[in-house]
Amino acid sequence: MSKRVGETITFDNVGLRYGTDREVLSDVSFTLYPGSFYFLTGASGAGKTSLLKLLYLAQRPSRGVISMFGTDVITLPRSRLPAFRRRLGVVFQDFRLIPHLSAFDNVALPLRVSGVREADLRKHVTDMLEWVGLAHRTDARPATLSGGEQQRVAIARAVIGRPDMLVADEPTGNVDPEMALKLLRLFEALNRLGTTVVVATHDVHLLKKVPDSLIMRLDKGRLSDPTGALRYPPQRQVTDRDDNAQLGQDGGEF
Amino acid sequence: MKNPPSRPKFGGAGLSGGFSLMRGDRAAQLVPQARLAGPMPWVIAIMVALTVIAAAGGLALNNLAQNARSELSGGATVQIVEALPQERDRQARAALALLAEHPAVASVRRVPDAELERLLEPWLGVGADKEAVPIPALIDLQMRTEATEAQLDSMRRLLADQAPAARIDAQSAWLGPVFSAISSLQWLALALVILLGLTSAAAVWLAARSALGTNRNTIEVVHLLGGTDSQIAQIFQRSVGFDATLGGTVGLALGLVAVLVLGQQFVGLDSGMVAGGGLTWINWLMLAVIPIAGVIIAMLTARLTVTGALRRML
Numbered sequence: 001m002s003k004r005v006g007e008t009i010t011f012d013n014v015g016l017r018y019g020t021d022r023e024v025l026s027d028v029s030f031t032l033y034p035g036s037f038y039f040l041t042g043a044s045g046a047g048k049t050s051l052l053k054l055l056y057l058a059q060r061p062s063r064g065v066i067s068m069f070g071t072d073v074i075t076l077p078r079s080r081l082p083a084f085r086r087r088l089g090v091v092f093q094d095f096r097l098i099p100h101l102s103a104f105d106n107v108a109l110p111l112r113v114s115g116v117r118e119a120d121l122r123k124h125v126t127d128m129l130e131w132v133g134l135a136h137r138t139d140a141r142p143a144t145l146s147g148g149e150q151q152r153v154a155i156a157r158a159v160i161g162r163p164d165m166l167v168a169d170e171p172t173g174n175v176d177p178e179m180a181l182k183l184l185r186l187f188e189a190l191n192r193l194g195t196t197v198v199v200a201t202h203d204v205h206l207l208k209k210v211p212d213s214l215i216m217r218l219d220k221g222r223l224s225d226p227t228g229a230l231r232y233p234p235q236r237q238v239t240d241r242d243d244n245a246q247l248g249q250d251g252g253e254f
Numbered sequence: 255m256k257n258p259p260s261r262p263k264f265g266g267a268g269l270s271g272g273f274s275l276m277r278g279d280r281a282a283q284l285v286p287q288a289r290l291a292g293p294m295p296w297v298i299a300i301m302v303a304l305t306v307i308a309a310a311g312g313l314a315l316n317n318l319a320q321n322a323r324s325e326l327s328g329g330a331t332v333q334i335v336e337a338l339p340q341e342r343d344r345q346a347r348a349a350l351a352l353l354a355e356h357p358a359v360a361s362v363r364r365v366p367d368a369e370l371e372r373l374l375e376p377w378l379g380v381g382a383d384k385e386a387v388p389i390p391a392l393i394d395l396q397m398r399t400e401a402t403e404a405q406l407d408s409m410r411r412l413l414a415d416q417a418p419a420a421r422i423d424a425q426s427a428w429l430g431p432v433f434s435a436i437s438s439l440q441w442l443a444l445a446l447v448i449l450l451g452l453t454s455a456a457a458v459w460l461a462a463r464s465a466l467g468t469n470r471n472t473i474e475v476v477h478l479l480g481g482t483d484s485q486i487a488q489i490f491q492r493s494v495g496f497d498a499t500l501g502g503t504v505g506l507a508l509g510l511v512a513v514l515v516l517g518q519q520f521v522g523l524d525s526g527m528v529a530g531g532g533l534t535w536i537n538w539l540m541l542a543v544i545p546i547a548g549v550i551i552a553m554l555t556a557r558l559t560v561t562g563a564l565r566r567m568l
């Protein structure tokens with residue numbers, strides 16, 4: 001247990017302002033326990049994307065402390081951040097697929113960045129594209145894909161490396177409810193293997209679909225945490241998930 | 255529900271391992287070559303061609319000046335300026351005999367009247383009246399070492415009695431203005447080479463920046479996926495290097511053709527002055543280095559531009 005505690009992600013009194021404007025995030029404090037499933041909700045403009053940007057190390061906070069996997073990432077030298085980013089999977093709100101790369105190459109990108117050999121990644125990428133229902137669109141450029149198809153490529157790219165934490169910004173915004181559910185199952189499957197999942201969404205129906213999920217609600221840049229569960233999550237639940245992952249209830253093969 | 259696909263074997267994408275994995279060839283596979291804007295290779299080609307021509311000119315001038323200097327430095331000319339032909343002839347013989355004995359003199363030769371007349375023909379016309387326009391007798395001296403003013407003085411004293419009409423000049427003296435003109439041209443060529451080099455570097459820098467602008471999204475995404483600065487810089491370095499190599503090769507070819515054509519023209523002149531203005535094989539090698547330097551500058555600016563932009567990201 002103690003080792004796992006070191007693997008948490010902790011925000012302590014984090015504040016963020018863009019330029020000299022008012023703070024977009026204020027006094028945000030929480031702890032993400034490994035293997036937990038979080039939904040981040042809040043009205044449009046509440047600061048969900050901003051919070052996720054801090055999580056996936058695209059932005060430095062204006063104040064506060066962020067520690068990831070037991071390391072204070074605020075004071076870390078730039079050169080050490082790529083290694084942290086490689087442990088994360090990100091679904092950007094605007095997908096951010098690379099326009100001149102095929103669906104296959106977009107999904108393969110994180111593996112190539114991490115130095116996986118071509119021979120090793122081919123099958124994984126093909127399987128992943130098949131899994132998100134895009135086996136027939138492997139060679140398509142993003143511009144020739146529908147919004148929902150692009151979103152699925154973006155998700156495939158985020159989960160292909162089986163990250164320690166998955167951060168998804170409105171990952172189901174452009175797909176029909178059936179596909180939304182299917183993608184959510186993908187996140188859950190990843191979660192069962194120990195990946196911490198954070199999904200930002202407007203969709204309140206989605207929240208009910210993952211029974212053990214924790215909800216982070218942002219209101220005008222402030223995190224409401226009336227019970228303190230976000231700061232001090234119940235340990236039991238985390239242990240449960242940990243055990244599940246180790247038991248490998250899907251046969252160990254993810 | 256079907257399980258999601260299994261996870262690929264990472265070479266060590268964890269906190270410590272993932273770093274050193276991507277080197278060299280792998281980086282280029284991340285994204286296809288982000289090419290420089292269309293006309294860039296041509297701009298580089300033109301700059302390289304101009305630089306090659308300017309450098310070739312400078313080197314040829316340098317060779318010419320050095321050849322001329324070594325040929326002329328040991329040379330001196332004695333003129334017997336005397337209107338009376340018999341007296342002129344007597345003094346010339348006396349001077350010839352005296353100078354042949356002088357320790358500093360390697361060889362001495364009277365320029366025959368026929369040769370002199372041929373040299374002066376363009377100015378005086380054929381069969382000019384020799385009495386009307388007295389032509390001085392001319393003696394060519396070759397010294398053992400470079401002609402010094404002290405040696406020339408000692409010769410003047412030697413001739414003062416027997417050949418009072420003798421005037422001795424070092425050949426380099428009257429070529430002085432030519433040498434200084436050549437040397438100015440050399441400086442000009444050097445300045446041109448430097449200016450062209452700077453302009454090329456600036457052009458490449460701008461091209462790298464605009465390539466960076468159009469690929470900003472790609473750079474950001476690779477950055478956020480955990481790409482290191484050097485991985486991302488390498489993507490750019492390679493494509494810029496590719497374009498610069500293309501441009502540099504074309505430019506070198508164009509420049510060399512121009513230099514060869516110009517060289518042929520000068521050989522056609524075949525004047526004593528221009529002899530020795532050719533290029534040695536070392537010079538040709540130096541010209542070939544120009545596009546290589548161009549490629550290095552291009553890749554270096556690309557790298558600096560990209561890493562500079564990346565440093566502004568977290």
Ligand SMILES: Nc1ncnc2c1ncn2[C@@H]1O[C@H](COP(=O)(O)OP(=O)(O)OP(=O)(O)O)[C@@H](O)[C@H]1O
Nearest residue numbers: 018019024042043044045046047048049050051093
């Ligand atoms: N780069 C930026 N520069 C300045 N202000 C920004 C920037 N990005 C976001 N903001 C502001 O920060 C606030 C929070 O934005 P954010 O994108 O985090 O909201 P959100 O909760 O993700 O909204 P949505 O649900 O619409 O995606 C908004 O008021 C927005 O205008």
Ligand SMILES: [Mg+2]
Nearest residue numbers: 048049093169
């Ligand atoms: Mg948002």
